[in-house]
Amino acid sequence: MTRWLIAALVAAAVVVVVIALGGDDDGGARSAARSDRSGEHLAALQRIADDHAGTRAAGTPGDRATSEYLVKQLRADGYRVTTQKFRVPVYRVKRPPRVVVGGDALKPIHAFQFSPSGDVTGRVRAVDDLGCRARDYRDLQSGEIALVRRGECLFVIKASLARRAGAAAVLIANDQPGPTPGSLYQPRAGIPVVGVTRDTRLDGRRATVSVHAGTVNRDTLNVIAETGPADADRVVMAGGHHDSVPQGPGLNDNGSGTVALLTIAEHIDAGRLPSGTALRLGFWGAEEIGLVGSREYVNGLGAEQRRRIVAYMNLDMVGSPDAEPAVYDTGNRVEAMLRRHLPPDAPQERLDGNSDHASFETYDIPTGGIFTGLDDCYHEACDTLRNVDRAVLAQSTRAAEAALLDLAR
Numbered sequence: 001m002t003r004w005l006i007a008a009l010v011a012a013a014v015v016v017v018v019i020a021l022g023g024d025d026d027g028g029a030r031s032a033a034r035s036d037r038s039g040e041h042l043a044a045l046q047r048i049a050d051d052h053a054g055t056r057a058a059g060t061p062g063d064r065a066t067s068e069y070l071v072k073q074l075r076a077d078g079y080r081v082t083t084q085k086f087r088v089p090v091y092r093v094k095r096p097p098r099v100v101v102g103g104d105a106l107k108p109i110h111a112f113q114f115s116p117s118g119d120v121t122g123r124v125r126a127v128d129d130l131g132c133r134a135r136d137y138r139d140l141q142s143g144e145i146a147l148v149r150r151g152e153c154l155f156v157i158k159a160s161l162a163r164r165a166g167a168a169a170v171l172i173a174n175d176q177p178g179p180t181p182g183s184l185y186q187p188r189a190g191i192p193v194v195g196v197t198r199d200t201r202l203d204g205r206r207a208t209v210s211v212h213a214g215t216v217n218r219d220t221l222n223v224i225a226e227t228g229p230a231d232a233d234r235v236v237m238a239g240g241h242h243d244s245v246p247q248g249p250g251l252n253d254n255g256s257g258t259v260a261l262l263t264i265a266e267h268i269d270a271g272r273l274p275s276g277t278a279l280r281l282g283f284w285g286a287e288e289i290g291l292v293g294s295r296e297y298v299n300g301l302g303a304e305q306r307r308r309i310v311a312y313m314n315l316d317m318v319g320s321p322d323a324e325p326a327v328y329d330t331g332n333r334v335e336a337m338l339r340r341h342l343p344p345d346a347p348q349e350r351l352d353g354n355s356d357h358a359s360f361e362t363y364d365i366p367t368g369g370i371f372t373g374l375d376d377c378y379h380e381a382c383d384t385l386r387n388v389d390r391a392v393l394a395q396s397t398r399a400a401e402a403a404l405l406d407l408a409r
Helices: 003-013 038-051 061-076 155-164 251-267 292-300 303-308 333-339 357-361 390-408
Strands: 015-023 029-036 080-101 118-126 145-149 169-173 193-196 206-227 234-241 277-284 309-315 326-328 367-371
Touching (some): 038 061, 061 251, 080 193, 080 292, 118 169, 145 155, 155 169, 169 206, 193 206, 234 251, 234 292, 234 390, 251 277, 251 309, 251 390, 277 390, 292 357, 326 333, 333 367, 357 367
Parallel strands (some): 118 145, 169 193
Antiparallel strands (some): 015 029, 080 206
16 A cells, blocks of 8 residues: 555544443443544554565564554554563565476465475375365375365364374365465474465375475563553453564554554543452454464563453454454353444354453453454554454454453453
């Protein structure tokens, strides 16, 4: 998107909206006019990615610029801000991956993040079903290249099962347009893993797969912001990851959640919280390589500090195009409070361990959240400013803000 169009969107976005905030302690209705800077924040994240090779992935300059932007905005809103630094592996492709069949190079393809390097030639064998069980590889011969369809289980499971069955490499066919994007979450020994398109006809043909890449360690940050008493006995938390995947700028995944949290910080100050209660917002680093930041944070808390967290709300992908907000199926008070501020027929979503709420569930902290679904640009370069549905993002943000105030009471 051109810079002049981004600037126009920013100017149009600075409007005043009236947001219903639910009941006061005395039961009376309350509303307030608030400045909505979500468009400005989205444009800033897009600009950061544009200025840093198109990505805000963990450990990259775009990631560092994102953290700096968050710290500046949150301090301007009067929050106490701290950062937590930790090291993460950053995957570097040294040469573009290649899959050559019959002398022709397949295009487009995608080397999975943290795919091991290697040059492999062998016959391609399509595995049974979706490659999520060892028996799916019973026809695979040692040294062949496994062709696996996307779906059902984690890519790292498919890669591990293929390797154990004797595969020399794995090709993962997409279930939608474009080559399959994906990650193995961390550096590991193994065989090359490459995403290909769903229309590729490779079964039974000989192919050469080449991946040349390496991993270096870089710093990234969690950004933690809090308002209310520093020694509060009750802490209500909300969070979401601020990193993107290497393939794109990550404006919906998870710029949308990041912007929702920034908007909440603009709207909720200490004066709106009950005595003895604090609101804490977590902007997690390195979620895309395995929930690293949120785990680093929760694992580093003492038992007493974790006890003080009475609820955690996760906001990851809350502005998907033409979507409706779904509520995490947790069956607890967090889900109940969110449902108070969404349509009665708002769907449920089971995300299990697929986002940062899982780090808190490990310690039995009540969790919940909003999710608006995967979209066609999920983990792709096209996850830009154009991929965020502003109306959906606004609905998600209003519901999350009101639910947090309910949880604080």
